[in-house]
Amino acid sequence: MGEHKYTGPIAGIFQKMADMIGKDVYYVNFLILMFFTLFEIAAVFFETIPGTDIEITRTAVWAILIIVGIIKGYGIAAFFMHLKGDPFIYTRTALFPVLFVALMIWGIGLSNPDGIDSLPSWCTPNYDYSYVTE
Amino acid sequence: MSGSLHDVKNSVWMKTVMISIGLLFAGITAYAVLAQGIGTVKHHEWEDAHHVLEDVEADWNSANESGETFDNDAFDAAWEKAHHDDVDAHLSYLTWSTAGKTIMVMFIVYAAFYGVAGFFNSIQPDGDDDEHHYGEDHEEHHGSASPILMAGGILLFMMGFPGFVVTCKSWLGLDYDPDMSGFMLSAIGMIITIMGVGNWWNEDLKGYPEQIATSAPFEGQDIRKAGMWIFLISETMVFASFFSSYLRMRTGWCTQWAVNDGKCDAVDTFTASDYLRPGGATGTGDFWTLLPGGINTFALIISSYTIVLALKVAKDVNWEPSKNAVMARLFPTRQKTVRNYLLITIALGSLFIVLKLIEWSHLIAEGFTIDSQAGSIFFVATGAHGLHVFIGLLVMLFMVFKADTVGYDEENGQGIEYFGLYWHFVDLAWVAIFPAFYLY
Numbered sequence: 001m002g003e004h005k006y007t008g009p010i011a012g013i014f015q016k017m018a019d020m021i022g023k024d025v026y027y028v029n030f031l032i033l034m035f036f037t038l039f040e041i042a043a044v045f046f047e048t049i050p051g052t053d054i055e056i057t058r059t060a061v062w063a064i065l066i067i068v069g070i071i072k073g074y075g076i077a078a079f080f081m082h083l084k085g086d087p088f089i090y091t092r093t094a095l096f097p098v099l100f101v102a103l104m105i106w107g108i109g110l111s112n113p114d115g116i117d118s119l120p121s122w123c124t125p126n127y128d129y130s131y132v133t134e
Numbered sequence: 135m136s137g138s139l140h141d142v143k144n145s146v147w148m149k150t151v152m153i154s155i156g157l158l159f160a161g162i163t164a165y166a167v168l169a170q171g172i173g174t175v176k177h178h179e180w181e182d183a184h185h186v187l188e189d190v191e192a193d194w195n196s197a198n199e200s201g202e203t204f205d206n207d208a209f210d211a212a213w214e215k216a217h218h219d220d221v222d223a224h225l226s227y228l229t230w231s232t233a234g235k236t237i238m239v240m241f242i243v244y245a246a247f248y249g250v251a252g253f254f255n256s257i258q259p260d261g262d263d264d265e266h267h268y269g270e271d272h273e274e275h276h277g278s279a280s281p282i283l284m285a286g287g288i289l290l291f292m293m294g295f296p297g298f299v300v301t302c303k304s305w306l307g308l309d310y311d312p313d314m315s316g317f318m319l320s321a322i323g324m325i326i327t328i329m330g331v332g333n334w335w336n337e338d339l340k341g342y343p344e345q346i347a348t349s350a351p352f353e354g355q356d357i358r359k360a361g362m363w364i365f366l367i368s369e370t371m372v373f374a375s376f377f378s379s380y381l382r383m384r385t386g387w388c389t390q391w392a393v394n395d396g397k398c399d400a401v402d403t404f405t406a407s408d409y410l411r412p413g414g415a416t417g418t419g420d421f422w423t424l425l426p427g428g429i430n431t432f433a434l435i436i437s438s439y440t441i442v443l444a445l446k447v448a449k450d451v452n453w454e455p456s457k458n459a460v461m462a463r464l465f466p467t468r469q470k471t472v473r474n475y476l477l478i479t480i481a482l483g484s485l486f487i488v489l490k491l492i493e494w495s496h497l498i499a500e501g502f503t504i505d506s507q508a509g510s511i512f513f514v515a516t517g518a519h520g521l522h523v524f525i526g527l528l529v530m531l532f533m534v535f536k537a538d539t540v541g542y543d544e545e546n547g548q549g550i551e552y553f554g555l556y557w558h559f560v561d562l563a564w565v566a567i568f569p570a571f572y573l574y
Contacts, residue, residue, distance in 0.1 A: 026446065030439040037435060041428050044411050044573040045421070058391060065569040072565045080438050080558045082551070089351050093363045097370045104371075104378040111382060 010074070011084050029079040033072055040068045140540040142339050144259075150252025150535060154245040161241025169234025176227035183223035187216040225496050232495040236488045240524075247528055248535075250325070251332030258336070278337055284330030290323025335532045339539070341546060362552045366559050369522075373563050376515040380570065383507050390415035391574075406512045406571050409502050410493075418500055426489040427572045431564065433489075434523075437482035438561045441554045444475035444537075448547035472550070473537035476530055479557070483527045490520050512571055519567055522560050529553060 006015040006025055018028045043064040048055050078084040083091050190212050291298075297316010304312040345357040352360040388398035389405055401415055408414040410423045447453055447468060455462045455471075465471035494513070504513045533553060536542065542550060 024446075026439065026442050030435070033435045033438075034432065037428075037431050040569060040573065041424065041431075045424065047413060058394065061573075065573060069565055069569060073562060076438065076558050076562050076565065080442055080561075081555055087355065089355070090359075090363055092351075093360070093367065097367045097374070100371060101374040101377075104374050105381060108378040108382055 006084055025079055029075045033075050036068045036071055140341050144256045146539050147252045147256035150248045154249030157241050157245040161238040165234045165238035169231045173231040173234055176230050180223035180227045183220045187220045190216045224499060228495040228499055229492050232492045233488050236491045240484060240487060244531055247328060248531060250328040251335055254329050254332040255336045280330050280334035284327050287323045287327030287330055291320050291327060294319030294323060339536055358552055362555050369559060380511045383511055403508050405508045406502060407574055409497055409500055410572055426493040427568060430486045430489050431568050433482045433486050434561045434564050437479045438558050440475045440479045441557050444472050445547060445550040445554055447471045448542035448550055449544050451544050469541040472542045473534055476534045476537055480527055480530050483523050486523055487520060515567060519563055526557050526560060
């Protein structure tokens with residue numbers, strides 16, 4: 001707890017930041033989660049980047065929400081849930097439902113007859129939906 | 135939750151009964167102050183604001199009927215202001231009223247779990263009958279029947295739940311016929327559930343050796359930890375089903391986002407984010423409407439951190455009080471520090487529930503109800519998440535009691551870690567729910 005030194009390309013950065021400020025990785029992770037949550041809300045709250053005329057487009061908001069979600073998800077799972085320090089079997093266990101989640105999102109979530117018209121072709125199931133619209 | 139064995143006198147359990155009385159008193163006080171006190175004042179303000187709106191409309195009607203010439207722009211401005219004040223006063227009333235009612239109901243449930251579990255345990259024979267000889271064989275199965283008892287209680291509770299709801303509604307003076315058989319079935323189920331939980335708490339408070347998995351793939355790992363992760367897998371699937379449903383519906387709706395992207399012509403669906411975020415399609419969203427969701431996000435992140443701190447302190451054999459006088463007073467000993475971090479986590483989780491229900495009451499008042507597709511998926515998904523938070527709070531109540539009595543240390547601190555996994559998962563689910571339902 002706390003004394004464990006994290007290594008690796010991403011966890012190593014967290015560890016270096018923790019060493020720099022003389023705190024543990026949990027504290028650094030907490031600060032990063034707080035910062036990105038603020039960033040996420042600000043991206044939706046402001047129509048332009050404060051102090052500039054640069055518009056925050058919907059694509060940008062989308063990108064921010066997804067990227068920030070991934071960063072926050074990593075921070076919580078890796079450090080707060082200790083996946084980074086625990087045996088790899090726990091990471092494999094945590095990743096196990098990803099296949100099913102992906103299938104649910106792809107097979108159910110993206111199977112809306114209107115949805116497939118408005119989604120990129122690469123995520124359109126190769127299936128004849130004509131029966132739905134008949 | 136385990137790792138070391140404790141001789142827990144049943145008199146200790148009477149402490150929970152006293153605490154439950156305190157919780158009940160606190161809940162009723164919160165209701166009296168917030169819902170009945172401030173809420174009544176706010177209700178009067180709302181009535182006044184509504185009368186002003188009615189007066190403006192009556193003036194317009196009488197001027198219209200008498201054929202008088204009047205300034206349309208001035209009327210529009212007056213009506214806009216009166217309507218705005220009316221809505222503001224209504225939402226302000228709902229804020230206080232909902233907060234008071236929510237705190238009271240939450241504290242009654244806290245008190246029920248604490249009181250019944252405490253009383254149930256305090257009337258049992260003293261716990262000196264180590265018939266299982268836990269200390270002798272580390273491979274021996276814990277063999278608790280409590281989860282089965284609890285599951286049976288939940289089954290009965292759910293079977294009678296529709297009757298329970300209509301009976302409560304009839305008691306509140308609403309136009310429903312009471313269903314006493316359903317109510318009784320549900321009440322018996324609730325009591326059995328609490329007894330199951332109480333028995334589980336009793337077993338856990340005494341402690342038992344951690345069981346270690348002896349075969350692949352978790353060989354050498356704590357069985358409870360592996361079990362918790364497998365439970366979290368199933369939870370992931372539950373929330374994934376909400377997301378896939380939401381995605382399926384969302385791609386078929388013509389929302390303001392879809393119109394702006396040229397995917398359809400006329401808005402046919404308002405989502406929760408249309409009501410909540412600034413610039414949303416309904417025009418009701420501003421800083422204040424997004425604030426409860428924002429605070430809740432921060433509350434969950436902070437609570438995730440406080441539970442990590444509780445675990446860290448519990449495991450830290452070299453723990454020393456802070457040199458800062460305020461911190462030393464707040465966290466004087468290792469045992470009290472663990473307890474206080476858990477209490478902070480409970481406070482933050484309770485804040486989450488209160489703000490969530492205030493936000494719901496505002497959305498419903500503005501017409502975003504469960505009757506619509508957008509409303510149903512929003513309320514079901516965020517409600518299921520809120521239920522997970524609330525269940526976590528009930529578990530944490532026991533952990534506070536344990537931290538305050540037998541205490542957590544390096545021997546049994548993993549109980550906090552395993553519960554922490556659940557709590558972090560709830561935070562993780564919110565990381566996905568918040569942007570999907572509130573910001574997008």
